[in-house]
Amino acid sequence: MAGKVVIRVDDVWKNFKIYQERNLSLKETLLRRRRAKYEAFWALKGVSFEVEEGTTIGIIGENGSGKSSMLKILAKILRPNKGSIEINGKISALLELGAGFHPDLTGRENTYLNGSILGLTRAQIDERIDDIIAFSELSKFIDMPVKSYSSGMYVRLGFAVAINVDPDILLVDEILAVGDESFQRKCLNKLYELKEQGKTIVVVSHALDQVRNICDEAIWLEHGVMKESGRAAQVVDSYLEEVNRQEESKATELEEVEHGARWGSGEVKITGVRFLDDVENERHIFKTGERLVVEMDYEASEEIARPVFGVAIHSRDGVHITGTNSKFSGTIFDKIAGKGSVRYVIELLPLLKGSYVVSTVVYDFSCLHPYDHHDRAYMLEVSSGELSDYGVFHIPASWGLHDRQPIRELEKD
Amino acid sequence: MIAAFNTLLSYKELLLNFTRKELKVKYKNSVLGFFWSLLNPILMMLVFTVIFTIVLPIKNIGGIENFPLFFLAGFLPWNFFSATVTGSTTSIVGNGALVKKVFFPRELLPVSIGFANLVNFALELGVFFLFVLITGLVSDPKYLEFYKFLPYLLIIIPILFTFTIGVSLLVASLNVYMRDVQHLIGILLMVTFYATPIIYPIAIMEGRAPPIYIQAYKANPVTAIIESFHHVLHGVSHPSFNLLVYSAVVAVAVFLVGYTVFLRLEPAFAEEV
Numbered sequence: 001m002a003g004k005v006v007i008r009v010d011d012v013w014k015n016f017k018i019y020q021e022r023n024l025s026l027k028e029t030l031l032r033r034r035r036a037k038y039e040a041f042w043a044l045k046g047v048s049f050e051v052e053e054g055t056t057i058g059i060i061g062e063n064g065s066g067k068s069s070m071l072k073i074l075a076k077i078l079r080p081n082k083g084s085i086e087i088n089g090k091i092s093a094l095l096e097l098g099a100g101f102h103p104d105l106t107g108r109e110n111t112y113l114n115g116s117i118l119g120l121t122r123a124q125i126d127e128r129i130d131d132i133i134a135f136s137e138l139s140k141f142i143d144m145p146v147k148s149y150s151s152g153m154y155v156r157l158g159f160a161v162a163i164n165v166d167p168d169i170l171l172v173d174e175i176l177a178v179g180d181e182s183f184q185r186k187c188l189n190k191l192y193e194l195k196e197q198g199k200t201i202v203v204v205s206h207a208l209d210q211v212r213n214i215c216d217e218a219i220w221l222e223h224g225v226m227k228e229s230g231r232a233a234q235v236v237d238s239y240l241e242e243v244n245r246q247e248e249s250k251a252t253e254l255e256e257v258e259h260g261a262r263w264g265s266g267e268v269k270i271t272g273v274r275f276l277d278d279v280e281n282e283r284h285i286f287k288t289g290e291r292l293v294v295e296m297d298y299e300a301s302e303e304i305a306r307p308v309f310g311v312a313i314h315s316r317d318g319v320h321i322t323g324t325n326s327k328f329s330g331t332i333f334d335k336i337a338g339k340g341s342v343r344y345v346i347e348l349l350p351l352l353k354g355s356y357v358v359s360t361v362v363y364d365f366s367c368l369h370p371y372d373h374h375d376r377a378y379m380l381e382v383s384s385g386e387l388s389d390y391g392v393f394h395i396p397a398s399w400g401l402h403d404r405q406p407i408r409e410l411e412k413d
Numbered sequence: 414m415i416a417a418f419n420t421l422l423s424y425k426e427l428l429l430n431f432t433r434k435e436l437k438v439k440y441k442n443s444v445l446g447f448f449w450s451l452l453n454p455i456l457m458m459l460v461f462t463v464i465f466t467i468v469l470p471i472k473n474i475g476g477i478e479n480f481p482l483f484f485l486a487g488f489l490p491w492n493f494f495s496a497t498v499t500g501s502t503t504s505i506v507g508n509g510a511l512v513k514k515v516f517f518p519r520e521l522l523p524v525s526i527g528f529a530n531l532v533n534f535a536l537e538l539g540v541f542f543l544f545v546l547i548t549g550l551v552s553d554p555k556y557l558e559f560y561k562f563l564p565y566l567l568i569i570i571p572i573l574f575t576f577t578i579g580v581s582l583l584v585a586s587l588n589v590y591m592r593d594v595q596h597l598i599g600i601l602l603m604v605t606f607y608a609t610p611i612i613y614p615i616a617i618m619e620g621r622a623p624p625i626y627i628q629a630y631k632a633n634p635v636t637a638i639i640e641s642f643h644h645v646l647h648g649v650s651h652p653s654f655n656l657l658v659y660s661a662v663v664a665v666a667v668f669l670v671g672y673t674v675f676l677r678l679e680p681a682f683a684e685e686v
């Protein structure tokens with residue numbers, strides 16, 4: 001797809017002045033004959049990329065990595081200190097919805113004002129006003145001052161105006177996360193529609209699934225430096241991996257803090273619990289489909305016959321996803337004494353992206369008497385990896401077209 | 414600068430909309446609407462008339478026959494100037510959300526305030542003409558000729574407008590960097606109000622202050638512009654050619670300086686507001 005390049009960003013640097021004391025008074029300025037003291041903060045450090053016509057490109061990265069600054073430079077709101085940008089086509093930036101709304105004016109008046117701020121002529125707005133109102137679903141409120149709107153309604157109208165500007169290039173910052181569920185879907189649909197019409201779209205988003213789905217390409221910014229660019233799914237994966245790695249180091253510290261309730265008579269104690277991956281590394285974040293081993297260290301102060309070890313997994317919102325034990329699985333440990341460890345092995349982790357908590361228990365054979373019960377004490381984080389399924393559970397399955405004979409003929413048989 | 418004018422032209426619709434917004438917002442939620450803006454000059458006129466005829470009676474100050482007319486002739490343009498400069502000072506900072514998130518020529522913000530106030534000014538002048546017809550004619554038949562000199566306003570008002578916009582652009586952009594400007598402007602405007610011939614005629618100064626002060630006083634472009642208004646609206650005469658040329662030159666110079674400073678500072682507005 002070697003199309004025309006419509007956005008060319010060449011070695012863009014941008015710095016902000018971080019004032020130690022803002023809004024210096026006039027007196028001081030005059031007395032010291034200089035401006036306030038400040039430090040230069042580089043928000044973008046030599047970013048270069050090109051976007052071809054009709055491409056949807058995502059910009060991802062942690063908070064403060066320079067994504068919005070990049071968009072503002074594309075929108076010509078900010079000027080780079082160094083480097084250049086080149087844009088071919090009419091651009092519309094959805095950086096903040098309803099930014100120009102005046103609370104005392106009605107929705108309709110604001111539509112005209114905002115529309116013209118975004119570059120529409122009066123005639124063009126006249127033409128589109130019905131579409132805009134219909135899209136916003138605010139026809140009942142359109143002649144009321146927007147100060148009486150809820151924040152969602154405000155944003156709806158803002159989006160409706162902005163999306164109807166009909167640009168060649170659309171810049172979208174973090175706005176798909178506003179509005180209620182049905183409106184969000186509508187916005188997404190609209191984006192897909194624009195994409196099909198061959199518009200070039202630049203999306204800044206923390207909703208990585210959306211980026212993976214909508215975007216063809218992606219750029220990953222880290223502290224103002226472009227860390228990776230390429231196919232969206234690939235860049236999102238590398239980014240996720242990095243985030244997971246960082247979370248990992250944090251999670252180890254967190255683990256103990258999260259301890260839930262613990263009870264039991266104590267003849268056997270679970271003294272340590274670990275989650276291990278396929279190469280026996282201890283981790284707290286796993287991808288769907290990976291091997292996960294729950295290893296429990298125990299210490300029995302006397303000989304215990306036929307203990308039952310169990311594991312339960314709960315989702316963060318309290319749903320008990322699974323609970324199982326060695327007895328249910330038909331494994332009987334004759335007796336244990338002293339120290340040792342038990343392993344519960346999940347070959348293909350079926351959990352989908354989310355946060356889970358794990359209970360580990362050891363009971364007597366009747367499963368009525370707890371020796372040691374660690375209730376919802378261990379955090380387990382799952383990232384979806386290659387999968388985009390929704391929910392908590394991945395069911396291994398496949399899809400295929402099945403050419404079925406017409407039902408009538410079957411009935412004849 | 415020329416390029417800047419061209420972009421401005423291509424944004425004339427937005428300028429119109431901003432102006433319309435200013436006017437709408439001003440009179441929304443108020444029953445009396447435009448009459449409020451009339452009330453201010455009328456009340457001021459009454460106050461000063463009472464002061465100068467009853468509280469501190471001054472006989473024939475500087476040869477003014479009709480004080481209310483004299484006052485309004487100077488106060489209406491002053492009001493336009495002062496309201497525009499005050500409004501513009503905070504126009505960039507006050508629209509921070511917009512400036513940070515949307516691209517458009519930022520000068521539209523102060524300039525639209527200028528146009529909105531110009532509309533007000535025009536309406537006030539309309540009412541003023543009625544006032545002249547009613548009270549002026551009673552006191553002096555020379556007001557019969559009043560209409561003959563009105564076309565001069567088509568020269569004086571553009572001079573006033575150019576000057577006002579120049580000052581507005583300057584203070585609007587400076588205020589982004591130093592918020593003290595908005596406080597300073599309030600004080601400066603008050604001083605200027607008394608340092609220009611609005612509540613007293615310029616003639617009163619003669620002989621009361623050293624000539625150098627009087628020269629400085631007259632060099633004030635606001636004085637020059639208001640004098641021209643006095644000539645036409647109160648004196649029912651031709652404005653002084655020299656004053657017109659002087660104020661036009663100063664107005665254009667101030668405008669160029671203001672606009673240049675504005676354009677110089679504009680690129681960083683989005684990160685400084």
Ligand SMILES: Nc1ncnc2c1ncn2[C@@H]1O[C@H](COP(=O)(O)OP(=O)(O)OP(=O)(O)O)[C@@H](O)[C@H]1O
Pocket residue numbers: 016017018041043061062063064065066067068069070683684685
């Ligand atoms: N006007 C400004 N003045 C000073 N610093 C700024 C300004 N705007 C942005 N920054 C700094 O630049 C950096 C990048 O900001 P930017 O808004 O681009 O981040 P982002 O990637 O969009 O983050 P987020 O995910 O939180 O939206 C931040 O550290 C921020 O503090």
Ligand SMILES: [Mg+2]
Pocket residue numbers: 067068069173174
């Ligand atoms: Mg951002």
